[in-house]
Amino acid sequence: MGRRTGSGRIGIADVALKAGVSHATVSRVMNGNFTVDPAIAQRVRDAAAELNYQPNPVGRSLALGKTDTIGIVVPDLANPTFQAILRGLSMAAAQDGYRVLIADSSEVSSEEAILAGEARRRCDGLVLCAPRMGDAELEELAPSLHPMVLINRSTTESRVPSLEVDYSQGVQELAEHLVDLGHTSIAFLAGPARSASNRARMAGLDKFRAAHPGVELRMLEGGSSFETGHEAVDEVLASGATGVLAFNDLVAMGLLSGLHERGVRVPEDISITGFDDIPFARYTTPPLTTAAVPITELGEHAWHSLRALIRNAEAPEEESTFQPRLEIRGSTGPLAK
Amino acid sequence: MGRRTGSGRIGIADVALKAGVSHATVSRVMNGNFTVDPAIAQRVRDAAAELNYQPNPVGRSLALGKTDTIGIVVPDLANPTFQAILRGLSMAAAQDGYRVLIADSSEVSSEEAILAGEARRRCDGLVLCAPRMGDAELEELAPSLHPMVLINRSTTESRVPSLEVDYSQGVQELAEHLVDLGHTSIAFLAGPARSASNRARMAGLDKFRAAHPGVELRMLEGGSSFETGHEAVDEVLASGATGVLAFNDLVAMGLLSGLHERGVRVPEDISITGFDDIPFARYTTPPLTTAAVPITELGEHAWHSLRALIRNAEAPEEESTFQPRLEIRGSTGPLAK
DNA sequence: ACGTTTCGAGAAAACGCTTTCTCAGGATTC
DNA sequence: GAATCCTGAGAAAGCGTTTTCTCGAAACGT
Numbered sequence: 014m015g016r017r018t019g020s021g022r023i024g025i026a027d028v029a030l031k032a033g034v035s036h037a038t039v040s041r042v043m044n045g046n047f048t049v050d051p052a053i054a055q056r057v058r059d060a061a062a063e064l065n066y067q068p069n070p071v072g073r074s075l076a077l078g079k080t081d082t083i084g085i086v087v088p089d090l091a092n093p094t095f096q097a098i099l100r101g102l103s104m105a106a107a108q109d110g111y112r113v114l115i116a117d118s119s120e121v122s123s124e125e126a127i128l129a130g131e132a133r134r135r136c137d138g139l140v141l142c143a144p145r146m147g148d149a150e151l152e153e154l155a156p157s158l159h160p161m162v163l164i165n166r167s168t169t170e171s172r173v174p175s176l177e178v179d180y181s182q183g184v185q186e187l188a189e190h191l192v193d194l195g196h197t198s199i200a201f202l203a204g205p206a207r208s209a210s211n212r213a214r215m216a217g218l219d220k221f222r223a224a225h226p227g228v229e230l231r232m233l234e235g236g237s238s239f240e241t242g243h244e245a246v247d248e249v250l251a252s253g254a255t256g257v258l259a260f261n262d263l264v265a266m267g268l269l270s271g272l273h274e275r276g277v278r279v280p281e282d283i284s285i286t287g288f289d290d291i292p293f294a295r296y297t298t299p300p301l302t303t304a305a306v307p308i309t310e311l312g313e314h315a316w317h318s319l320r321a322l323i324r325n326a327e328a329p330e331e332e333s334t335f336q337p338r339l340e341i342r343g344s345t346g347p348l349a350k
Numbered sequence: 351m352g353r354r355t356g357s358g359r360i361g362i363a364d365v366a367l368k369a370g371v372s373h374a375t376v377s378r379v380m381n382g383n384f385t386v387d388p389a390i391a392q393r394v395r396d397a398a399a400e401l402n403y404q405p406n407p408v409g410r411s412l413a414l415g416k417t418d419t420i421g422i423v424v425p426d427l428a429n430p431t432f433q434a435i436l437r438g439l440s441m442a443a444a445q446d447g448y449r450v451l452i453a454d455s456s457e458v459s460s461e462e463a464i465l466a467g468e469a470r471r472r473c474d475g476l477v478l479c480a481p482r483m484g485d486a487e488l489e490e491l492a493p494s495l496h497p498m499v500l501i502n503r504s505t506t507e508s509r510v511p512s513l514e515v516d517y518s519q520g521v522q523e524l525a526e527h528l529v530d531l532g533h534t535s536i537a538f539l540a541g542p543a544r545s546a547s548n549r550a551r552m553a554g555l556d557k558f559r560a561a562h563p564g565v566e567l568r569m570l571e572g573g574s575s576f577e578t579g580h581e582a583v584d585e586v587l588a589s590g591a592t593g594v595l596a597f598n599d600l601v602a603m604g605l606l607s608g609l610h611e612r613g614v615r616v617p618e619d620i621s622i623t624g625f626d627d628i629p630f631a632r633y634t635t636p637p638l639t640t641a642a643v644p645i646t647e648l649g650e651h652a653w654h655s656l657r658a659l660i661r662n663a664e665a666p667e668e669e670s671t672f673q674p675r676l677e678i679r680g681s682t683g684p685l686a687k
Numbered sequence: 688a689c690g691t692t693t694c695g696a697g698a699a700a701a702c703g704c705t706t707t708c709t710c711a712g713g714a715t716t717c
Numbered sequence: 718g719a720a721t722c723c724t725g726a727g728a729a730a731g732c733g734t735t736t737t738c739t740c741g742a743a744a745c746g747t
Contacts, residue, residue: 024732024733024734025733026733034696034697035696035697035698036697036698036733036734036735037696037697037698037699037735037736038695038696038697040734040735040736041695041696041735041736043734044735048694048695048696049695049696050694050695050696053695065494067467067471068733068734069471069732069733069734070471070472070734071408071411071412071417071472071732071733071734072702072732072733072734072735073733073734073735074408074702075408075409075412075701075702075703075704075732075733075734075735076701076702076733076734076735076736077702077735078702080408082451082472090433090436090437090440090441091437091629096427096433099427099452100427100428100454103427103452103454104427104454104456107453107454112451112452112453112468112469112472113451113452114419114449114450114451114452115436115440115449115450115451115452116444116449117440117441117444119441131407131449132449134404134406134407135407135408135419135449157402239629243633266630266633267633269633269635270632270633270634270635270637273635292428292576293603293630295607296580296603296604296606296607296634297607297633297634297635298606298607298610298634298635300607361703361704362703362704363703371726371727372726372727372728373703373704373705373727373728374706374726374728374729375725375726375727377704377705377706378705378706378725378726380704381705383706385724385725385726386725386726387724387725387726390725390726405703405704406702406703406704407704408702408704409702409703409704409705409732410703410705411704411732412702412703412704412705412731412732412733412734413703413704413705413706413731413732414704414705414732415732
């Protein structure tokens with residue numbers, strides 16, 4: 014086309030001109046190619062330094078066919094869990110010279126496919142974080158997104174590594190813990206219906222129920238936020254449960270706060286557990302008993318899987334499951350007589 | 351060069367071939383150029399749909415000279431404040447079809463210049479968030495980063511809008527609030543020395559001190575994390591202050607937690623204030639009195655400024671100051687006799 | 688001293704697009 | 718009916734790199 018030649022920024026041509034060599038030679042020097050005369054190389058480096066030349070990454074990406082960037086799509090950037098994954102991913106990727114592009118679907122599952130596709134095209138790989146889309150759509154989308162790694166979701170597409178947290182196991186351990194403390198009436202304050210991790214918790218509780226016929230276990234509708242927990246106080250109290258398994262730490266904290274306002278003592282009157290062990294969990298009053306998920310590490314791991322995929326186009330299939338670790342703190346205890 | 355022609359992905363050439371037209375026509379159709387015969391346009395669209403063609407954004411970026419991406423560099427992605435800014439920015443930018451690339455300097459100020467430069471080259475604009483670098487370096491860097499907007503920092507470079515929170519005013523209001531409650535011995539648990547916002551708070555407290563000669567105000571060394579607050583308990587108690595202005599909500603929460611462990615009652619024995627009004631602040635026990643900063647909105651505003659800069663290469667200089675709003679909750683009160 | 692390798696650097700193609708330039712063919716005008 | 722104006726689409730240039738091709742010159746061996 015030829016809008017205006019000699020755009021504002023200085024390019025490889027300017028350096029070449031100044032050093033009295035060709036584009037090609039400048040490129041070779043900038044990329045540490047040693048088939049260039051040391052004296053000339055130095056002249057090029059001087060010219061580059063003097064002009065403060067920095068190669069244009071877009072041109073580079075086009076020529077090289079890679080962007081040194083990966084994308085992550087999350088359902089909600091306000092959620093501490095996704096923030097932590099993003100952080101782990103970003104730190105780990107930065108270590109290897111990769112940047113990360115974020116996309117937030119705002120829990121709108123119909124946006125996910127579009128965002129994921131766009132991000133993927135701009136990047137060398139993708140991390141799809143707890144997608145809310147249906148299984149069928151995920152199956153269909155997966156091949157076109159490769160290389161990609163899934164978090165808290167899986168697919169039959171064999172090239173897609175899947176990193177999952179064993180919510181089923183975690184919630185069972187929390188429930189067991191309550192039983193050990195003598196609780197026989199337990200309530201589960203559930204998460205969003207679309208959430209796969211909520212379904213996993215449900216499945217875990219089914220197992221628990223089968224193993225403990227004597228324990229009464231009620232399911233309560235809920236959500237994933239503070240507000241959910243805060244608003245659920247009445248329902249929880251009405252249920253008569255003495256132990257409550259909140260969907261996650263946020264919900265547990267909202268509940269804690271609501272109970273405190275009502276003058277209900279924790280854990281004397283009622284025990285509360287969370288899930289995730291977000292940084293704040295240990296600083297609530299009382300500190301929250303929860304199932305610790307190594308979230309940041311999960312983000313790190315996601316990068317390592319993705320890196321493998323990007324490097325060897327054929328990386329080994331992988332299915333990692335992260336086991337939550339029971340973190341017993343002050344929000345659970347035996348019922349005070 | 352000619353590595354292998356016909357890379358895996360399908361490109362504009364494939365569509366052109368299938369539709370029996372030239373590259374140019376496909377491009378025109380894809381970009382909604384109406385100088386194309388409707389019948390041919392339809393043929394192209396059909397071919398594109400059938401091949402599931404999506405233009406390669408890198409090629410597009412190179413030709414168009416824009417990436418539809420902006421960068422943000424933050425000192426620490428673990429900090430809720432920066433997370434909120436990122437979120438506000440990301441949501442607002444997405445609304446206009448822009449993506450965001452993140453860079454975390456991990457509080458290493460020497461990394462900032464490099465990260466900022468790299469991000470800027472890959473993007474159409476940059477948000478530099480509370481940079482830790484020195485004033486001189488910031489001055490020097492600013493022109494090369496344009497278009498850029500600064501958060502919680504300013505520069506003499508006129509083209510750089512600067513969005514600042516009036517920490518000075520906020521901390522004064524918090525201090526006044528404590529005085530109104532009858533406190534005459536106050537401590538400030540300071541933040542990181544390199545932080546410009548900490549210096550702003552210090553300046554505010556100098557004014558406060560001048561206006562209230564009768565009030566005793568002590569400065570305590572601190573930091574910006576939970577741990578800082580938690581570890582400062584002894585020092586705070588030793589100071590004899592009955593009102594504590596914590597650097598931010600995180601520090602305040604750590605302090606709250608530490609005091610609770612010691613059996614010190616808040617606010618009966620000591621009043622605590624935070625700063626920022628992070629989402630968790632209202633759910634502590636007692637809920638935290640703090641100065642609410644509209645952080646997410648700040649991120650949004652950053653996008654709007656940056657957008658203006660990107661659109662008109664010559665946007666009006668701008669200096670926005672955000673006023674914190676006093677949020678009085680349960681962590682402050684009169685001293686119990 | 689001459690043919691053969693080796694070496695180093697420039698020319699040019701390629702990456703995948705957008706857009707200007709150009710030009711054939713049909714519509715319009717006198 | 719010929720000169721002129723549109724219209725629409727292909728050819729080609731350009732975005733800023735990297736890399737292959739190519740080729741002159743220097744180095745080598747006999």
